[in-house]
Amino acid sequence: MTRPARLAVGVVSAGRVGSVLGAALARAGHTIAAASGISAASHDRAERLLPHVPLKPPDEVVAVADLVLLAVPDDALADLVSGLAATGAWRPGQIVIHTSGAYGVDVLRPAAEAGALPLALHPVMTFTGREEDLQRMAACSVGVTAAPGDEAAWNVGEALTVEMGGEPIRVPEAARPLYHTALAHGANHLVTLVADCLELLAGAGIANAERMIGPLLSAALDNALRHGDRALTGPVARGDSGTVRKHLAVLAEEAPEVRPCYTALARRTVARATAAGLLKSDAAAEITELLDEGPQK
Structure with missing residues (x-):
């Protein structure tokens, strides 16, 4: 035609x-x-x-x-x-x-x-x-x-x-559902994640939180696009279980609605960091056990 x-x-x-x-x-x-x-x-x-x-x-x-x-x-x-x-x-x-x-x-x-x-x-x-x-x-x-x-x-x-x-x-036609799922998972859930982050910072009394996290998140996105899983950082990827425990405790007390999202993303981070060789198996098991414990009473 x-x-x-x-x-x-x-x-x-x-x-x-x-x-x-x-x-x-x-x-x-x-x-x-x-x-x-x-x-x-x-x-x-x-x-x-x-x-x-x-x-x-x-x-x-x-x-x-x-x-x-x-x-x-x-x-x-x-x-x-x-x-x-x-x-x-x-x-x-x-x-x-x-x-x-x-x-x-x-x-x-x-x-x-x-x-x-x-x-x-x-x-x-x-x-x-x-x-x-x-x-x-x-x-x-x-x-x-x-x-x-x-x-x-x-x-x-x-x-x-x-x-x-x-x-x-x-x-291709057959790839369209997975293609769109990937885009929605990244773009739409990113907005949700950033909005949660801003609310948590506001709860901590941080003014102008957007100015604080803008450079951090921009750098994280750039590093992820350039380096993939090698860009993973933070307490989960490092196996710092003490810090993760504190995160879970404060979320349970201050923002219980955010805790399930934090936990789910932390589990995916454990899996990706382990597969990339950034997190040793014993540290991965310790973090996973901590994430499985549920909110502390």
Whole structure:
């Protein structure tokens, strides 16, 4: 399938992701023919990032588009695609893209059965829905999935990714669940971990805790990306059971809701530090026994 030099694009919907990717496609020379958006926030984003683009219901957006960008929540995607198929909205020759990391192209089967070209393009970044996201796309990887064996479709997905400023990375359909799990485990749980850390520091009376831990966490992330498990440090990786015991005791008293997370991550740290040769087996056994004891009464 040959992609036209200029496409009429329909954006469903103009949320934080859809509005930015629509603007990126417009910047690449495509025409945003229509978008959908219900909330006031979506209307505001459309006015800023997709100026003069008419807002229409999803079926009317699809009707005027050569390329349909489905930027809806994961749980809404399958019903949206099948619902549009039931109305006869899809047509041969359309390119249909969704931005969900959790799905490949199988979720677009109803559109593909109508003759559309299905693609999954998942930008590996967080979106604010503001103009700065367009600049951030330049450093963004995009997980691209097309139908197995359809090299032309893979090429279309990669070309569109490059046009939007991203770096295409091929993710096979079967690998999509594990791929998305890995990204969510890292990015989403990192936010939870940092938020817990800030609350603990606030409980210790530390003002401006963000300024304190920013350099520490940035260095830890950089070291982990550069050196993997060799970057592990701290009392668990050192086998310092006395310090770990103090951590567990103060968490049991001051923040019992955080203690299970600390314990679970400490166990994974023991396993990784042991496998990397940083922690001797006797020290690993001592730390593990301590973690298994439960809160001290």
